[in-house]
Amino acid sequence: MQTEEGDTGGSNGLSAAGAFTSIRGDEQMDDIYAINLAKTIIREGFNEGNTERVLSIYDDAFADMSFSMPSFYYSDAKDVFRARLNRLFRDYAASMKVIIIDVVVNGDRAFDWGWHVLDLTSRIDGITLQVRTRYFETWRRDTARGWIVTSFIDNLDQAPRMPEEVIHEISTTDNNLLATRLPRDLLQFSAPAKP
Numbered sequence: 001m002q003t004e005e006g007d008t009g010g011s012n013g014l015s016a017a018g019a020f021t022s023i024r025g026d027e028q029m030d031d032i033y034a035i036n037l038a039k040t041i042i043r044e045g046f047n048e049g050n051t052e053r054v055l056s057i058y059d060d061a062f063a064d065m066s067f068s069m070p071s072f073y074y075s076d077a078k079d080v081f082r083a084r085l086n087r088l089f090r091d092y093a094a095s096m097k098v099i100i101i102d103v104v105v106n107g108d109r110a111f112d113w114g115w116h117v118l119d120l121t122s123r124i125d126g127i128t129l130q131v132r133t134r135y136f137e138t139w140r141r142d143t144a145r146g147w148i149v150t151s152f153i154d155n156l157d158q159a160p161r162m163p164e165e166v167i168h169e170i171s172t173t174d175n176n177l178l179a180t181r182l183p184r185d186l187l188q189f190s191a192p193a194k195p
Contacts, residue, residue, distance in 0.1 A: 095121075101114040110138070
């Protein structure tokens with residue numbers, strides 16, 4: 001996308017240098033900018049190991065559909081997310097990178113998607129891990145708190161592949177995992193269906 005300054009920036013309206021540009025209209029750009037700032041608060045909360053700072057951007061009644069976890073809704077979602085963050089920050093020093101593909105605003109609702117890259121360093125033995133997920137979030141404008149996350153969905157990122165390669169593998173392999181998308185390590189979900 002071409003910004004007013006001529007730099008190529010993402011569709012979030014930020015140029016490569018981070019300057020705010022008005023591409024979609026001032027009001028919509030203000031909302032996109034506000035959501036970008038909220039994502040910055042989430043990122044900084046992870047980088048500081050500050051559970052409450054991260055949670056400050058989530059609705060009290062949000063839906064959490066994080067990978068490798070059961071789905072949780074409303075106050076249960078926040079309680080479980082708080083416990084996960086507390087444990088994560090106890091065991092690891094975290095550094096998060098947020099890569100936003102796009103933010104779409106529709107009145108007092110919005111959604112965004114992209115990647116979260118979480119670099120973790122064990123506080124016990126110094127071993128480092130990287131967790132790269134692709135995510136999708138929905139947002140609502142709260143009169144008191146501004147833009148807050150109302151639902152969160154993510155899964156582990158996959159290595160990029162050409163569509164033709166994936167179609168060929170789906171069509172020719174004896175393995176049906178790409179067609180069923182059943183996980184190899186969760187046998188309770190891959191057991192034969194009961195009649």
